[in-house]
Amino acid sequence: MERIELPQGTLDLLILRTLLSGAQHGWAISERVQQVSSEVLSIQQGSLYPALHRLERRGWIKAKWGTSENNRRAKYYELTKAGTTQLEHETETWRKLTAAVQQVLEGA
Amino acid sequence: MLSDLRFRARALFKRSAVDNELEEELRFHVEHEVEKYMRSGMSEAEARRRARLAFGGHQQMKEDCREARGTEFLALTLQDVKYGLRQLLANPTFALVMILTLALSIGANSAIFSVIDGVLLKRLPYEQPEKLARIFLHSAEYPKFPLNPWDFLDFRARNHSFSSIAAFTRGDVQLSGGDSEPVRLNGFGITSGYFRVLGLRPQLGREFDFKAEIPGNGLQVILSDRLWRTRFGADPNILGKKITLNTQPFTVIGVMPSGTQHPGNDYHSVTYGESVDVWWPFSFAGDPNRRGSHFIEGIGRLNHGVSAERARAELNAIMLQIAREHGSDHTGWSVLVIPLYNEVVGARRQMLLVLLGAVGIVLLIACANAANLLMARASSRQREISVRLAMGAPRMRVVRQLLTESLILSCTGGVLGLLLAFGGVRLLVSLLPADFPRANDIHVSGPVLAFTILVSLLTGILFGLTPALQASRTDPKKGLQNSGRTTTAGKQQAWLRSALVIAEMGLASVLLIGAGLMLRTFLNLVHLDPGFREDHLLTASLSLPHAQYKTGDQTAQFFGRLSASLNALPGVTSAGAGSDLPWTGYDENTGGFTIEGKKAAPGQESHARYHMATPEYFAAMGIPLLEGRFFTEADKKGAPWVLIINRAMADLYWPHEDVLGKRISFDDNPKKDSDWMTIVGVVGDVKDQPNSLRAEPAFWWSEYQVSEPDMSIAIRTQADPRGIADGLRNAVHQIDPALAVADVKLMNQVADGQVSTPRLTFALVGLFAGLAILLAAIGAYGVIAYTVSQRTQEFGLRVALGAKQRDLVRMVLGQSARLAVPGTVLGVVLALSLGRVVQSLIYGVSPSDPLILSLVVVLMLMVALVASLVPARRASQADPMVMLRAE
Numbered sequence: 001m002e003r004i005e006l007p008q009g010t011l012d013l014l015i016l017r018t019l020l021s022g023a024q025h026g027w028a029i030s031e032r033v034q035q036v037s038s039e040v041l042s043i044q045q046g047s048l049y050p051a052l053h054r055l056e057r058r059g060w061i062k063a064k065w066g067t068s069e070n071n072r073r074a075k076y077y078e079l080t081k082a083g084t085t086q087l088e089h090e091t092e093t094w095r096k097l098t099a100a101v102q103q104v105l106e107g108a
Numbered sequence: 109m110l111s112d113l114r115f116r117a118r119a120l121f122k123r124s125a126v127d128n129e130l131e132e133e134l135r136f137h138v139e140h141e142v143e144k145y146m147r148s149g150m151s152e153a154e155a156r157r158r159a160r161l162a163f164g165g166h167q168q169m170k171e172d173c174r175e176a177r178g179t180e181f182l183a184l185t186l187q188d189v190k191y192g193l194r195q196l197l198a199n200p201t202f203a204l205v206m207i208l209t210l211a212l213s214i215g216a217n218s219a220i221f222s223v224i225d226g227v228l229l230k231r232l233p234y235e236q237p238e239k240l241a242r243i244f245l246h247s248a249e250y251p252k253f254p255l256n257p258w259d260f261l262d263f264r265a266r267n268h269s270f271s272s273i274a275a276f277t278r279g280d281v282q283l284s285g286g287d288s289e290p291v292r293l294n295g296f297g298i299t300s301g302y303f304r305v306l307g308l309r310p311q312l313g314r315e316f317d318f319k320a321e322i323p324g325n326g327l328q329v330i331l332s333d334r335l336w337r338t339r340f341g342a343d344p345n346i347l348g349k350k351i352t353l354n355t356q357p358f359t360v361i362g363v364m365p366s367g368t369q370h371p372g373n374d375y376h377s378v379t380y381g382e383s384v385d386v387w388w389p390f391s392f393a394g395d396p397n398r399r400g401s402h403f404i405e406g407i408g409r410l411n412h413g414v415s416a417e418r419a420r421a422e423l424n425a426i427m428l429q430i431a432r433e434h435g436s437d438h439t440g441w442s443v444l445v446i447p448l449y450n451e452v453v454g455a456r457r458q459m460l461l462v463l464l465g466a467v468g469i470v471l472l473i474a475c476a477n478a479a480n481l482l483m484a485r486a487s488s489r490q491r492e493i494s495v496r497l498a499m500g501a502p503r504m505r506v507v508r509q510l511l512t513e514s515l516i517l518s519c520t521g522g523v524l525g526l527l528l529a530f531g532g533v534r535l536l537v538s539l540l541p542a543d544f545p546r547a548n549d550i551h552v553s554g555p556v557l558a559f560t561i562l563v564s565l566l567t568g569i570l571f572g573l574t575p576a577l578q579a580s581r582t583d584p585k586k587g588l589q590n591s592g593r594t595t596t597a598g599k600q601q602a603w604l605r606s607a608l609v610i611a612e613m614g615l616a617s618v619l620l621i622g623a624g625l626m627l628r629t630f631l632n633l634v635h636l637d638p639g640f641r642e643d644h645l646l647t648a649s650l651s652l653p654h655a656q657y658k659t660g661d662q663t664a665q666f667f668g669r670l671s672a673s674l675n676a677l678p679g680v681t682s683a684g685a686g687s688d689l690p691w692t693g694y695d696e697n698t699g700g701f702t703i704e705g706k707k708a709a710p711g712q713e714s715h716a717r718y719h720m721a722t723p724e725y726f727a728a729m730g731i732p733l734l735e736g737r738f739f740t741e742a743d744k745k746g747a748p749w750v751l752i753i754n755r756a757m758a759d760l761y762w763p764h765e766d767v768l769g770k771r772i773s774f775d776d777n778p779k780k781d782s783d784w785m786t787i788v789g790v791v792g793d794v795k796d797q798p799n800s801l802r803a804e805p806a807f808w809w810s811e812y813q814v815s816e817p818d819m820s821i822a823i824r825t826q827a828d829p830r831g832i833a834d835g836l837r838n839a840v841h842q843i844d845p846a847l848a849v850a851d852v853k854l855m856n857q858v859a860d861g862q863v864s865t866p867r868l869t870f871a872l873v874g875l876f877a878g879l880a881i882l883l884a885a886i887g888a889y890g891v892i893a894y895t896v897s898q899r900t901q902e903f904g905l906r907v908a909l910g911a912k913q914r915d916l917v918r919m920v921l922g923q924s925a926r927l928a929v930p931g932t933v934l935g936v937v938l939a940l941s942l943g944r945v946v947q948s949l950i951y952g953v954s955p956s957d958p959l960i961l962s963l964v965v966v967l968m969l970m971v972a973l974v975a976s977l978v979p980a981r982r983a984s985q986a987d988p989m990v991m992l993r994a995e
Binding site: 025026027031045046047049050051053054056057059068072073074075 | 115116129130132133134136137139140141144169172173175176177
């Protein structure tokens with residue numbers, strides 16, 4: 001199956017969206033994105049963790065240590081209130097963008 | 109925002125904990141990947157390989173995460189600071205010399221800037237002070253002359269340039285009542301609207317209205333906050349109460365808030381700051397056609413968009429109208445409108461800017477010096493820098509590291525300097541003359557703090573950048589091969605360092621020449637013949653209240669009795685009373701007297717200063733009698749009018765004539781003998797200020813004939829005049845127990861105050877010059893010593909080849925001369941081109957004074973000689989064996 005590189009800026013959106021259903025650790029976030037996108041999107045681990053730290057610094061997600069499904073210490077990330085707002089905002093922007101691109105592609 | 113800060117702070121200060129967490133998080137991730145791969149049937153080893161492959165560079169990711177945390181810049185800086193501190197502590201002498209010299213120069217700059225900030229930069233304490241302007245009359249002879257009240261009223265009624273305009277005049281009052289001794293208060297008579305002009309509002313009550321200007325309504329008073337607190341216990345119900353001023357009941361109608369500052373005045377001046385105790389309503393009466401007496405000062409608030417120039421033109425036009433209407437002669441006179449700021453600080457501006465320039469030069473020298481020392485040190489650190497470059501540190505990292513070190517030095521210097529400035533400013537203010545404008549506004553304040561921080565940072569970058577860039581250009585290969593001993597500083601660096609020392613020498617010479625000029629100025633002023641003798645002289649002032657001393661006879665009688673009892677005191681050589689003391693500010697003139705037998709040219713009124721004196725006044729002041737006689741007890745009411753004039757008046761109106769017996773009259777149309785006043789004596793000249801160009805023509809009336817109630821007492825004693833102060837008080841209170849004896853001081857102090865500005869200027873410029881020379885000497889020593897150490901082998905070789913010690917010493921001294929001579933020449937040229945800047949600050953000496961210039965050249969050469977003594981000695985001990993062993 002062919003995998004597509006993530007366009008600039010969409011990584012944050014994907015992470016935030018993934019966390020909407022509840023706290024997750026980093027590995028689970030990348031797995032989930034891959035699954036939900038039917039293996040089309042894959043997050044390079046090299047960019048996942050810097051992105052998580054960046055989002056945490058901006059206060060959109062917060063991290064806490066918890067226990068994973070197989071009883072190991074893992075760092076869980078969850079959406080903050082600001083993060084939820086940001087997600088709504090970015091989703092909206094994304095929709096507009098894709099719709100516009102779609103329109104150009106079909107109409108031109 | 110806050111969470112962002114907290115996050116960054118944790119990332120910064122708990123860096124290793126954060127890093128460990130990341131490590132654990134990443135490990136967790138890899139484990140999961142491995143499990144995933146194993147579940148799909150891979151062997152564990154294969155799964156691990158795949159997982160790691162997919163993960164990418166572990167180290168790179170950690171770097172990226174750190175960057176994402178947004179703390180990299182700070183973290184690096186912290187690291188640089190730690191490293192820099194270690195480097196500086198490893199060489200404490202170097203660090204100490206650097207920090208101390210920087211602290212001294214930055215501190216001196218902060219101190220001077222405090223003065224600049226307080227005096228020149230801080231807004232005057234009034235509403236929209238830039239719209240305030242002072243109003244004077246002006247003639248070629250009297251640049252700033254007070255106004256006549258009638259003229260003022262016409263200005264006020266007719267002008268359109270000012271939104272409001274007011275006048276004020278000094279008039280001290282005596283406060284009595286209660287059980288305490290009567291005191292003299294600094295008072296000003298003010299027209300209504302005076303405070304509105306300034307934009308100040310009373311904290312209690314109101315200011316005077318127009319009705320208060322009508323004669324007879326004047327028994328009202330506004331108190332200063334200080335007087336209200338100290339004398340009336342901050343009584344909140346003070347309004348409407350009566351207090352006794354000049355033995356009359358005055359009703360308190362207002363209290364001004366603290367911080368009510370006097371806008372300054374020339375005529376009978378009082379110091380700036382909160383120096384006024386009471387304000388009373390100014391009123392006057394008389395004939396509006398007689399406008400000869402000038403004694404009030406004008407101040408106004410300019411309308412929006414009106415310049416001082418335009419206001420001046422309008423007032424001049426009004427003055428011409430007035431002259432037409434009242435048939436008065438205003439030839440040669442015009443109105444002057446000066447923005448208040450210029451009036452208050454204008455005269456001191458040049459001095460302060462010169463001081464700022466001088467202290468700025470010190471800082472420049474300190475920078476050159478620091479750059480010099482840094483470069484010397486960088487060459488001995490070449491090995492360390494080479495290692496860092498070889499290990500792959502980018503050049504910018506090395507530059508950054510070295511800059512951080514210079515910033516540590518300059519900022520430490522800045523902090524110490526600020527501490528110095530706190531002490532320095534206090535000392536400076538205590539040395540300022542009493543009449544220095546806004547001295548009370550000088551503090552180490554917020555702007556000074558900002559200035560110090562800025563100067564510290566700029567200094568650090570200025571002196572650190574070039575050495576840092578130079579050092580970072582080190583070729584790691586060469587640096588390592590050279591093993592750190594015989595570094596190749598490179599021709600360029602050697603040239604740069606010599607150029608820096610030459611510049612230091614040049615700038616130091618400039619300051620030294622400046623200090624020389626200021627010293628000559630000060631000495632010239634001190635050694636001027638003042639025309640009187642200020643030693644062994646006690647002065648005081650008395651003001652007889654009109655309520656008790658209604659007639660001239662009573663006044664004359666009082667001063668006669670007082671003189672007699674003072675002259676009878678043991679230890680008193682002579683004691684008298686005069687209307688004015690020399691050098692205390694005086695600007696009263698009378699014009700339009702007629703000289704018997706001479707016809708004045710039209711528009712050329714005869715003018716002279718007028719004073720009153722008792723017979724013993726001149727002897728007490730030490731003013732010599734040149735011709736004729738002093739006043740005697742017989743020169744009283746009823747006796748023929750007599751005058752004593754000064755030599756300037758004699759020379760002006762009776763050149764090459766015998767003036768004794770000559771007569772003048774103040775009557776417009778003198779007929780009878782009693783209309784004339786006869787000159788009976790000529791006394792020596794006393795200038796207005798010690799550095800005045802010439803003495804003004806002046807004359808004295810006999811106090812017993814004209815009976816002036818406000819007089820100064822002068823007592824000349826055999827021993828220390830301070831001992832006579834109690835005797836004076838007793839003598840006064842024996843005659844009138846309710847009279848305040850004010851301003852008791854030594855004439856020495858008054859005279860001293862006159863030279864305190866030039867003395868302070870000299871002391872500061874001298875101090876800065878000393879600092880500059882010390883820095884330049886350190887710089888010269890640094891370069892010469894470094895060269896000598898570089899040339900140890902060469903010197904050894906020369907000795908081996910037969911050179912004498914003498915030759916080696918000569919070589920070193922030659923190098924020193926190559927720094928000092930161009931430096932001094934540069935300094936002299938600079939100083940000559942800057943001569944105009946100090947012209948207004950010097951007296952009796954030319955900016956190109958050959959004596960000062962040659963002394964400075966000699967001194968600078970000697971400094972260079974001293975700086976090279978130690979290196980020369982070391983060179984002369986060059987040992988050929990050392991050279992051979994080193995190879």
